[in-house]
Amino acid sequence: MIIAVDGPAASGKGTVARALALHFMLPYLDTGLLYRATGLQCLRHGGDPSNEAEAKAATGFSDAMMDDLEIRSEAASRAASVVSAHPAVRQALLERQVDFATQPGGAVLDGRDIGTVIAPHAEAKLFVTASPETRAKRRFAQLVGEGSKVAYDHVLTDILARDERDSSRSAAPLKRADDAALLETDDLNVQQSIAAAIALVGGVSPR
Numbered sequence: 001m002i003i004a005v006d007g008p009a010a011s012g013k014g015t016v017a018r019a020l021a022l023h024f025m026l027p028y029l030d031t032g033l034l035y036r037a038t039g040l041q042c043l044r045h046g047g048d049p050s051n052e053a054e055a056k057a058a059t060g061f062s063d064a065m066m067d068d069l070e071i072r073s074e075a076a077s078r079a080a081s082v083v084s085a086h087p088a089v090r091q092a093l094l095e096r097q098v099d100f101a102t103q104p105g106g107a108v109l110d111g112r113d114i115g116t117v118i119a120p121h122a123e124a125k126l127f128v129t130a131s132p133e134t135r136a137k138r139r140f141a142q143l144v145g146e147g148s149k150v151a152y153d154h155v156l157t158d159i160l161a162r163d164e165r166d167s168s169r170s171a172a173p174l175k176r177a178d179d180a181a182l183l184e185t186d187d188l189n190v191q192q193s194i195a196a197a198i199a200l201v202g203g204v205s206p207r
């Protein structure tokens with residue numbers, strides 16, 4: 001079974017996707033890491049994330065980059081959202097994601113375009129969301145917990161800017177697939193979100 005989990009920044013899609021992978025015993029890929037690694041590599045090489053050729057060159061990052069602690073930084077988040085708007089970057093990262101999704105036995109992937117582009121035939125699709133303020137509070141708490149010195153207002157501004165960029169780009173914009181179940185997590189805690197996701201996926205009939 002392929003499970004596609006999409007949604008905006010800090011909606012809880014990674015939390016839900018990891019729990020689904022554990023529950024259904026499937027391998028899991030956080031596709032945001034691929035765009036974050038590209039953005040970070042571009043910055044480290046002195047490139048401009050808004051330049052398509054320089055961003056595409058950065059898709060040749062080494063796997064170790066995905067374990068780099070800086071990948072979760074605000075700078076890497078912003079760079080990821082900028083490089084991800086380039087069709088050449090999305091194309092360069094496509095095969096790796098499709099191969100992961102179509103491996104025997106299935107997989108869980110989370111991102112922005114899993115249900116629409118990477119795995120349009122996924123058996124189960126979830127679109128996880130919450131208000132920008134809820135998401136900013138969660139990301140703020142997460143960053144503070146990791147020792148970052150960030151201001152809440154800055155996190156909210158960053159989330160709103162990423163929402164706008166991710167939704168308005170022409171290449172694979174953030175968009176709920178027509179057949180994706182909506183999971184609104186504003187009024188749910190982590191355990192409740194996970195339980196709701198498992199119930200939604202458990203209720204789908206095989207294609």
Ligand SMILES: Nc1ncnc2c1ncn2[C@@H]1O[C@H](COP(=O)(O)OP(=O)(O)O)[C@@H](O)[C@H]1O
Pocket residue numbers: 007008009010011012013014015016138139141142185188189190191193
């Ligand atoms: N339903 C929820 N209620 C409260 N906090 C949550 C919920 N889901 C996720 N979180 C927390 O919010 C933060 C962002 O969640 P994460 O799953 O990384 O989001 P995303 O993958 O969408 O960016 C994490 O610290 C996570 O523990």
Ligand SMILES: Nc1ccn([C@@H]2O[C@H](COP(=O)(O)OP(=O)(O)O)[C@@H](O)[C@H]2O)c(=O)n1
Pocket residue numbers: 008009010011014031032033035036077080081082084085110111112113114162166
């Ligand atoms: N499948 C994906 C995953 C991420 N991305 C981009 O990569 C950025 C970082 O993704 P992420 O999932 O790690 O970010 P969070 O939602 O965890 O904050 C997003 O803002 C998107 O611009 C994308 O375009 N397509």
